[in-house]
Amino acid sequence: MIEFKNVNKWFDKLHVLNDINLKIPKGEVLVICGPSGSGKSTLIRCINRLEKIQQGQIIVNDIPVHDKSTNLTKLRAEIGFVFQQFHLYPHMTVLQNVMLAPVNVKKLAKAKAEKIALEKLEQVGLTEKSAAYPAQLSGGQQQRVAIARGLVMSPEIMLFDEPTSALDPEMIGEVLDVMVNLVSEGMTMCVVTHEMGFAKKVADRVLFMDEGKIVEIGNPTDFFDNPQTDRAAEFISKILTH
Amino acid sequence: MLVDFNFRVILEYLPLFLTGLRSTFLIAVVSIILALITGIIACSCRISGIKIIKYPAIAYIEIIRSTPLLVQIYFLYFGLPTLGLRIPEIQTGILALMLNSGAYIAEIIRAGINSVDEGQIEAGVSSGLNYVQRMRLIILPQALGVTVPPLLGQNIVLVKDSALLSLISVMELTRCGQTMTSERFMPAEAFLTVAFFYMCIYFCLKALADWSQRKLIFREAY
Amino acid sequence: MISFYFGRLMEIFPFFLKGLWMTSKIAFISLVTCTLIGFILGIFRSSDSTILKRLVGVYVAFVRGTPFVVQIFIVFFILPEWGIQLEAFTAALLAMAIMGSAFICEIVAGGINSIPKGQWEAATSSGLNGIQKLRLVIIPQAMKVILPPLVGQYVLLIKDTSVVSVIGIMELTRVGWVTVVRIPEGLMVFTLVGFLYFIISYPLILLSNYLEKRMAA
Numbered sequence: 001m002i003e004f005k006n007v008n009k010w011f012d013k014l015h016v017l018n019d020i021n022l023k024i025p026k027g028e029v030l031v032i033c034g035p036s037g038s039g040k041s042t043l044i045r046c047i048n049r050l051e052k053i054q055q056g057q058i059i060v061n062d063i064p065v066h067d068k069s070t071n072l073t074k075l076r077a078e079i080g081f082v083f084q085q086f087h088l089y090p091h092m093t094v095l096q097n098v099m100l101a102p103v104n105v106k107k108l109a110k111a112k113a114e115k116i117a118l119e120k121l122e123q124v125g126l127t128e129k130s131a132a133y134p135a136q137l138s139g140g141q142q143q144r145v146a147i148a149r150g151l152v153m154s155p156e157i158m159l160f161d162e163p164t165s166a167l168d169p170e171m172i173g174e175v176l177d178v179m180v181n182l183v184s185e186g187m188t189m190c191v192v193t194h195e196m197g198f199a200k201k202v203a204d205r206v207l208f209m210d211e212g213k214i215v216e217i218g219n220p221t222d223f224f225d226n227p228q229t230d231r232a233a234e235f236i237s238k239i240l241t242h
Numbered sequence: 243m244l245v246d247f248n249f250r251v252i253l254e255y256l257p258l259f260l261t262g263l264r265s266t267f268l269i270a271v272v273s274i275i276l277a278l279i280t281g282i283i284a285c286s287c288r289i290s291g292i293k294i295i296k297y298p299a300i301a302y303i304e305i306i307r308s309t310p311l312l313v314q315i316y317f318l319y320f321g322l323p324t325l326g327l328r329i330p331e332i333q334t335g336i337l338a339l340m341l342n343s344g345a346y347i348a349e350i351i352r353a354g355i356n357s358v359d360e361g362q363i364e365a366g367v368s369s370g371l372n373y374v375q376r377m378r379l380i381i382l383p384q385a386l387g388v389t390v391p392p393l394l395g396q397n398i399v400l401v402k403d404s405a406l407l408s409l410i411s412v413m414e415l416t417r418c419g420q421t422m423t424s425e426r427f428m429p430a431e432a433f434l435t436v437a438f439f440y441m442c443i444y445f446c447l448k449a450l451a452d453w454s455q456r457k458l459i460f461r462e463a464y
Numbered sequence: 465m466i467s468f469y470f471g472r473l474m475e476i477f478p479f480f481l482k483g484l485w486m487t488s489k490i491a492f493i494s495l496v497t498c499t500l501i502g503f504i505l506g507i508f509r510s511s512d513s514t515i516l517k518r519l520v521g522v523y524v525a526f527v528r529g530t531p532f533v534v535q536i537f538i539v540f541f542i543l544p545e546w547g548i549q550l551e552a553f554t555a556a557l558l559a560m561a562i563m564g565s566a567f568i569c570e571i572v573a574g575g576i577n578s579i580p581k582g583q584w585e586a587a588t589s590s591g592l593n594g595i596q597k598l599r600l601v602i603i604p605q606a607m608k609v610i611l612p613p614l615v616g617q618y619v620l621l622i623k624d625t626s627v628v629s630v631i632g633i634m635e636l637t638r639v640g641w642v643t644v645v646r647i648p649e650g651l652m653v654f655t656l657v658g659f660l661y662f663i664i665s666y667p668l669i670l671l672s673n674y675l676e677k678r679m680a681a
Contacts, residue, residue: 320650
């Protein structure tokens with residue numbers, strides 16, 4: 001479903017992605033972790049080409065993402081993206097936020113788009129907030145709206161970039177619950193997160209990155225209980241003790 | 243000093259002042275509309291990635307901003323005839339005001355667009371919106387809130403700037419004061435009356451700008 | 465024909481330099497006085513005294529509400545009627561000072577008001593008096609907010625000196641105006657005038673942009 005082939009990327013001289021090879025099959029939930037600056041956010045931002053790569057290839061559903069001829073609009077419609085800072089549009093209501101892409105990208109009729117949008121809002125448990133503006137919602141609610149906005153185009157893949165890092169602790173649970181529900185529906189997901197409970201519970205594989213390289217990749221039980229490298233062991237002990 | 247202030251003469255000249263006021267108002271309205279169009283075009287060129295339109299836009303904006311309006315007015319007033327273009331003073335004046343304010347408006351709009359958070363653009367990109375859609379649906383509506391108050395401020399500036407057209411003998415408000423001064427030699431009466439009318443315009447526009455500041459900067463979101 | 469006039473223009477170029485010198489002189493003196501008066505008025509404007517605030521407010525409204533050219537006429541024509549004789553040069557400086565200080569006052573007041581109340585309270589708790597609070601605590605922090613628009617205002621003031629040409633002061637714009645009567649090449653003459661203004665004001669515009677970026681970071 002998603003394949004990285006010898007991907008390299010530099011920010012000026014910083015080698016942020018160093019020869020990445022990775023295959024993510026359909027329906028897999030991949031949790032990506034690693035210290036800050038390790039390249040994990042960049043990795044998933046390349047999948048819908050928010051970032052360009054300098055070498056290699058990324059293939060999503062047989063489409064080479066970084067090919068010039070690729071129809072990005074169509075590709076991005078098949079990939080939902082959830083940001084750490086939510087990035088809801090402050091000048092639109094919750095419902096308008098969610099309806100924006102169906103109406104303008106898919107060119108659906110307003111009524112139809114609204115119906116789908118409301119379904120997605122129901123899925124994240126926020127139907128009653130549809131007329132509110134983002135500023136009137138808590139962080140957890142905003143992030144759930146952002147997830148609904150990602151889901152509304154019926155994507156086959158959902159990418160999450162530290163979806164709970166900007167949230168107060170008491171709001172993390174509600175967002176993770178929504179994500180766990182998505183997993184049970186068989187969604188292909190890449191999640192950059194340090195929520196180890198989430199990783200243990202639903203991840204098929206955990207990927208550990210450091211300095212732009214994939215250091216370790218394996219099933220969650222093996223990774224947490226029996227890390228193969230010192231760096232991974234050190235990282236795990238750090239996030240478990242704090 | 244105010245004892246011998248001659249209100250009778252002011253009353254006598256009132257019709258003149260009112261025509262002056264009317265023409266200041268008309269000049270301002272026409273110039274503002276033209277300047278807004280110029281500003282939007284200049285800003286679009288300025289922020290585009292296409293060098294051949296970007297650099298001329300930068301040059302235009304920077305040249306206007308670093309030279310006095312009066313020099314720009316004289317440049318057109320004395321310069322256009324040497325190119326064989328003879329147009330009425332009032333049109334020369336409006337042209338100068340349009341070019342001058344257009345450059346400032348371009349920068350105001352650009353600042354508004356830049357004030358929209360980068361993440362908003364990324365969110366739009368991720369939803370598959372194209373450049374025009376992102377501009378129209380996400381960036382411009384948000385930029386508008388920050389742009390409107392300074393744009394109204396620019397209108398205040400433009401009204402005051404239009405006083406300089408009196409120096410190329412356009413018969414607007416300030417020119418009326420000069421006329422009355424030369425005919426009756428009563429500069430105090432003349433220019434304080436002129437000042438009074440400008441103050442009236444100023445307070446109306448200021449009230450509008452303050453109101454928009456309260457209304458349009460919507461829902462302090464972040 | 466054009467090259468003939470260009471030659472003439474070069475002949476009288478020293479005349480332009482004199483104008484440039486006059487413009488620089490007026491600009492420099494005005495900037496210094498405007499800054500001084502502007503800071504004092506700005507402190508008044510942001511003070512707790514309602515009367516001071518109101519008075520400065522009226523002054524600022526009058527200046528902001530009327531065109532500079534009208535202000536110059538008022539200073540130059542009306543003051544003598546009231547028994548105050550002024551030379552054109554003094555009148556120009558006075559008009560510049562009145563106008564510039566009002567704008568700078570608003571910038572300074574905005575900067576002072578941007579400092580949170582807690583800073584005043586902390587300074588009061590440390591036992592500082594009013595002037596010390598401003599000088600040691602408030603103004604140094606407010607400078608971050610004041611500086612970029614202040615430099616921007618300097619550019620506007622320098623350009624506004626062109627308007628004092630209307631009362632006959634032989635500065636750059638007046639030189640252009642006088643020249644164009646004799647050398648009827650308006651584009652050429654005022655391109656030269658504009659270029660000389662550009663030389664003075666563009667570095668300040670760049671400085672203002674730079675400060676804005678640095679202070680925002």
